Amino acid sequence: MSLLVENLSVGRGGLVLLEGLDFSVSAGEALVLRGPNGSGKTTLLRVLARLQPALAGRLSVESDHLAYAGHADGIKAQLSVAENLAFWAEVHGQRGIDRALEDFGLSDLAPRRAGTLSAGQKRRLGLARLVVTGRAIWLLDEPTVSLDSASVALFAAAVQRHLTGGGLAIIATHIDLGLPKARVLDVSPYKARLPEPGDLDEAFL
């Protein structure tokens, strides 16, 4: 199990944001993406998750192994916490939600309608979804937003268990997750050069 990126360029809205990215992540490893607001971390994660195409370069990963958690929690408000997780488990052909409930401190909230959860509880449910997918490659965008320090520790422990079990994780975050062995990739050096006025074709001026 691995994810390999070679000379990758990514962008949004017609602009190249990052170019020349080269990295690989293997089973058992976590890669933390860092960089200022707007530098392109979300865009990179969306490309890795195959939600949008790369502009250039190569991405080698098996799509069937990907689990993406973006800014939206993807929670069904009318269903209970347990029903949400059971739904996602079934979608991914998995059984059993107890470990996900325990990992994210949701056991007591299992019967609660998800729409009534607090922001941090919703986020924990959104992250617990990853566990029930049974997928090996977690792509996580700002996973700790709304989480208190105890919940950040729960999340870090869940990621560590995932890595120990042979999974891998790529995580965009501005905070220290407390994952001692995680590698850090600062995307800033890969920032694409903006086109100079002289680069524009006269026909378009």
Ligand SMILES: Nc1ncnc2c1ncn2[C@@H]1O[C@H](COP(=O)(O)OP(=O)(O)OP(=O)(O)O)[C@@H](O)[C@H]1O
């Ligand atoms: N749908 C879109 N259309 C055009 N531009 C976009 C779109 N989405 C994002 N952008 C722009 O792309 C750039 C990169 O955004 P991105 O969300 O990838 O950055 P980020 O590094 O994840 O930022 P943050 O740390 O704030 O989450 C930003 O300038 C942003 O405004």
